[in-house]
Amino acid sequence: MSIRIHELAKRHNMEAKDMLALLKERGFVSADTKSVSSTLNKIYEEEIEKEFAAKAAAEAPAPAAVEVAPEPAPLKVPSVKSAEDVVREKEEAKAALAAPVISAPAPVSAPKPTPVVSAPAPVSAPRPISAPQPLPPRSVSAPAPVPAISRPAPVSAPVRPPAPVPGIASAPRPAPVLPPPVSRPAAVSAPAPVSAPRATLPIPGAPKPPPAIVSAPGNPAMPATPPAQTATITTEGDIKVIHLKPPIIVRDFATALGMKPFKLISELMEMGIFASMNQAIDEPVAIKVGEKHGFQLEIKHRGEAAQQIQQSAKEKAKVKEQAAAEAEVQNLAMRPPVVCILGHVDHGKTSLLDAIRKADVAAGEAGGITQHIGAYQIEHSERKITFLDTPGHAAFTKMRARGADVTDIAVLVVAADDGFMPQTDEALKHAQNAGVTLMVAINKMDVKGANIERVKQQMQERNIAPEDWGGETVTVPVSALKGTGITDLLDMILLQADVLELKANAKTEASGIIIESQIEVGRGPLATVIVQRGTLRVGDSIVCGPNWAKVRAMFDDQGKNIKEAPPSTPVRVIGWSGAPDSGAEFKSVKNAREAENLAEEAEHLIRKNTGTTDAAPKEVSVESLFANIAATQAKTLKLIIKTDVFGSTEAVRNVLENIKSSKVSLEIVSVEVGLVSKTDILLASAAGAVVIGFNTKLENGVTPVAKHHGVRIETYGIIYELADKVRDMMADMLDPDLKENKTGAAEVRATFPLAKGFVAGCLVTEGKITRNGSARLRRKKEIVFEGKVSTLKRFKDDANEVRAGIECGIKLGDFNGYEIGDVIECYEIQKVRASL
Numbered sequence: 123m124s125i126r127i128h129e130l131a132k133r134h135n136m137e138a139k140d141m142l143a144l145l146k147e148r149g150f151v152s153a154d155t156k157s158v159s160s161t162l163n164k165i166y167e168e169e170i171e172k173e174f175a176a177k178a179a180a181e182a183p184a185p186a187a188v189e190v191a192p193e194p195a196p197l198k199v200p201s202v203k204s205a206e207d208v209v210r211e212k213e214e215a216k217a218a219l220a221a222p223v224i225s226a227p228a229p230v231s232a233p234k235p236t237p238v239v240s241a242p243a244p245v246s247a248p249r250p251i252s253a254p255q256p257l258p259p260r261s262v263s264a265p266a267p268v269p270a271i272s273r274p275a276p277v278s279a280p281v282r283p284p285a286p287v288p289g290i291a292s293a294p295r296p297a298p299v300l301p302p303p304v305s306r307p308a309a310v311s312a313p314a315p316v317s318a319p320r321a322t323l324p325i326p327g328a329p330k331p332p333p334a335i336v337s338a339p340g341n342p343a344m345p346a347t348p349p350a351q352t353a354t355i356t357t358e359g360d361i362k363v364i365h366l367k368p369p370i371i372v373r374d375f376a377t378a379l380g381m382k383p384f385k386l387i388s389e390l391m392e393m394g395i396f397a398s399m400n401q402a403i404d405e406p407v408a409i410k411v412g413e414k415h416g417f418q419l420e421i422k423h424r425g426e427a428a429q430q431i432q433q434s435a436k437e438k439a440k441v442k443e444q445a446a447a448e449a450e451v452q453n454l455a456m457r458p459p460v461v462c463i464l465g466h467v468d469h470g471k472t473s474l475l476d477a478i479r480k481a482d483v484a485a486g487e488a489g490g491i492t493q494h495i496g497a498y499q500i501e502h503s504e505r506k507i508t509f510l511d512t513p514g515h516a517a518f519t520k521m522r523a524r525g526a527d528v529t530d531i532a533v534l535v536v537a538a539d540d541g542f543m544p545q546t547d548e549a550l551k552h553a554q555n556a557g558v559t560l561m562v563a564i565n566k567m568d569v570k571g572a573n574i575e576r577v578k579q580q581m582q583e584r585n586i587a588p589e590d591w592g593g594e595t596v597t598v599p600v601s602a603l604k605g606t607g608i609t610d611l612l613d614m615i616l617l618q619a620d621v622l623e624l625k626a627n628a629k630t631e632a633s634g635i636i637i638e639s640q641i642e643v644g645r646g647p648l649a650t651v652i653v654q655r656g657t658l659r660v661g662d663s664i665v666c667g668p669n670w671a672k673v674r675a676m677f678d679d680q681g682k683n684i685k686e687a688p689p690s691t692p693v694r695v696i697g698w699s700g701a702p703d704s705g706a707e708f709k710s711v712k713n714a715r716e717a718e719n720l721a722e723e724a725e726h727l728i729r730k731n732t733g734t735t736d737a738a739p740k741e742v743s744v745e746s747l748f749a750n751i752a753a754t755q756a757k758t759l760k761l762i763i764k765t766d767v768f769g770s771t772e773a774v775r776n777v778l779e780n781i782k783s784s785k786v787s788l789e790i791v792s793v794e795v796g797l798v799s800k801t802d803i804l805l806a807s808a809a810g811a812v813v814i815g816f817n818t819k820l821e822n823g824v825t826p827v828a829k830h831h832g833v834r835i836e837t838y839g840i841i842y843e844l845a846d847k848v849r850d851m852m853a854d855m856l857d858p859d860l861k862e863n864k865t866g867a868a869e870v871r872a873t874f875p876l877a878k879g880f881v882a883g884c885l886v887t888e889g890k891i892t893r894n895g896s897a898r899l900r901r902k903k904e905i906v907f908e909g910k911v912s913t914l915k916r917f918k919d920d921a922n923e924v925r926a927g928i929e930c931g932i933k934l935g936d937f938n939g940y941e942i943g944d945v946i947e948c949y950e951i952q953k954v955r956a957s958l
């Protein structure tokens with residue numbers, strides 16, 4: 123059975139509206155309840171009854187007039203704060219400013235800052251004024267004479283029984299008070315006509331009531347019910363832990379404790395804390411209540427969780443890193459040195475490597491030039507050495523630089539007869555920049571003009587003096603052709619490797635460098651890689667920029683199928699999504715999915731970056747506009763290039779970039795590895811490009827397609843030829859230059875009148891005069907007429923040409939003004955190929 127508010131008010135001898143206000147404060151009715159005829163449910167009715175009964179009990183024994191001994195130290199009371207408390211406090215502060223000066227009666231205002239709550243002594247007598255009032259909250263108000271006093275309330279408030287707050291040991295509790303009701307002006311029986319709209323003004327000089335005092339949930343400014351906090355409960359041994367986040371709302375907290383909210387409310391009331399279901403309670407209070415019910419509280423503040431997660435992730439990463447570093451040190455084992463051979467073109471790099479491998483690679487090379495990086499491993503003195511065969515031609519500069527970067531030792535080959543050449547110096551620079559250990563192999567020691575001393579002299583000049591000249595550079599004279607000095611060279615390489623203490627952890631995930639990549643028909647993209655760390659195994663997933671591979675198969679430099687490749691091993695890997703760039707790093711990842719994802723991300727990034735560059739707004743000036751127009755009118759040779767391997771694409775590109783012309787520009791539409799395909803032809807047809815194949819062949823059926831589309835295909839095996847041909851093609855695009863060739867001259871000796879005009883009687887002095895040939899008449903230095911030889915007569919007969927030393931009659935166009943001494947020059951215009 124519910125009760126109407128006004129009935130309840132009547133029961134307690136209160137004004138109905140005061141009761142309504144009280145109920146609102148308690149949160150027992152909603153804040154927007156206006157009617158006192160509204161009903162209150164049984165539970166709340168009981169709660170309010172209990173409250174009143176408690177109040178009555180507390181007040182009953184109170185002596186009539188006992189001064190509360192003011193306690194000096196205001197005591198902290200566990201508080202229940204809510205938004206409405208804050209609002210109300212603000213209003214109180216405002217009102218305090220605006221309020222008429224209130225002179226608190228001496229006894230009240232006298233005590234210093236303690237009025238609120240007196241000594242923890244439970245029996246702290248209530249204020250003198252407060253005659254035992256039957257009505258607890260509202261009825262008791264400020265001491266009589268205080269006009270518009272607000273906060274005497276605590277002072278005079280009916281004091282509850284001390285109700286020592288369980289668990290809040292740190293805060294010696296003041297006698298809990300029922301503040302809000304007291305502070306309300308609606309004093310039913312207050313003797314004083316205190317009618318200040320807000321009776322919350324503090325007595326001047328009197329301290330504020332402790333914040334612990336219950337807020338008024340019924341405040342109209344009360345916000346909507348805070349969102350429910352989800353508390354989780356875990357058990358750690360015997361202890362049950364409630365995990366929650368502030369604010370700790372009574373209702374939710376009660377749920378977490380497994381009790382009815384009103385039970386918790388009444389428990390709180392026993393602690394002197396008055397909170398409605400939707401209000402928040404302080405953390406210490408919640409902890410105490412929790413403890414009372416056998417729970418431990420773990421309150422996570424905002425941001426703490428994320429911070430904790432971050433911190434623990436960092437810690438974990440750190441631990442992992444340390445463990446990895448330790449494992450790394452423990453697992454470090456000697457690895458073979460990676461050696462590259464650098465030097466000037468034709469100084470014998472490939473021959474040297476052949477001598478080492480005892481295989482004639484040089485003989486098989488087109489034009490005798492190494493055109494891509496190969497990597498090989500040999501065994502000497504039962505130890506392995508990995509060699510990179512880097513090319514020497516200038517076109518391969520970039521590759522060489524890369525070759526030097528992956529290596530531990532660089533062997534600079536210098537032909538004993540040639541000595542240091544420009545590319546030797548360039549190679550030296552690369553090796554020095556890469557910080558690799560340098561050795562010099564003086565090759566061609568068998569040649570007649572071999573001059574080892576000169577080479578050593580040159581080494582000294584370059585601050586790389588040989589050891590026997592007091593320097594530090596290991597220098598070995600060799601003859602790749604005869605095979606002499608090779609063992610010494612290998613011994614020295616191993617010695618250097620020992621000095622360098624080359625070690626790697628073979629037990630970790632594999633990572634390394636792509637040496638070379640290409641697309642092979644039937645095998646798809648494949649790449650020669652050098653494993654630098656870890657061991658690469660068949661089935662591993664690796665990623666390299668926008669390409670990834672699930673290693674399908676691996677082959678060593680002999681073409682043998684191998685299952686795993688430890689550090690410093692060069693292997694060809696099959697299973698790539700695309701051909702990775704030479705020089706790029708690859709690394710092994712957890713699985714194919716991760717590899718694919720990483721590759722996709724890399725590709726996305728590349729696209730984004732390219733897009734940004736392309737999309738960057740360009741400044742347009744009139745000059746640049748004209749320049750652009752001129753540029754579009756300039757002739758352009760478009761090329762689609764296909765090569766056997768990636769190293770070659772770079773070489774070709776490099777060579778082509780070096781062809782400079784202000785008249786014809788070169789546009790490389792695409793450079794790819796693989797056979798010349800029909801797609802290339804279609805692309806070339808659309809772009810108006812020529813297809814260039816370097817060291818590659820044509821797919822079946824490409825030729826007729828190319829013919830049909832009028833696409834020109836050129837294939838080369840030697841880079842110089844390719845460059846020359848492209849240069850020719852560019853020149854062919856230019857309009858020919860016109861060159862004038864003087865074919866003959868004749869001197870005018872006489873003039874003869876004709877029926878119409880005159881004819882010049884001439885002697886041909888040089889070359890020949892040709893009928894209809896181009897001619898000009900020169901008088902002294904001045905050109906008087908220019909036109910064609912319209913009439914050429916030998917005596918009375920027409921002649922086609924008249925040679926030097928012979929007389930003839932010449933008529934130039936319709937010219938008639940010949941004078942003796944004039945010279946008639948005959949010439950022809952010759953078209954010559956324009957130069958770039």
Ligand SMILES: Nc1nc2c(ncn2[C@@H]2O[C@H](COP(=O)(O)OP(=O)(O)OP(=O)(O)O)[C@@H](O)[C@H]2O)c(=O)[nH]1
Nearest residue numbers: 467468469470471472473491492514566601602603
């Ligand atoms: N007499 C003599 N000739 C040699 C020796 N080493 C190389 N040659 C010759 O020198 C020429 C160039 O040798 P390569 O090994 O192709 O030289 P490379 O430096 O690899 O040349 P590129 O690949 O073009 O950079 C070949 O004709 C070799 O036979 C040597 O020790 N003695």
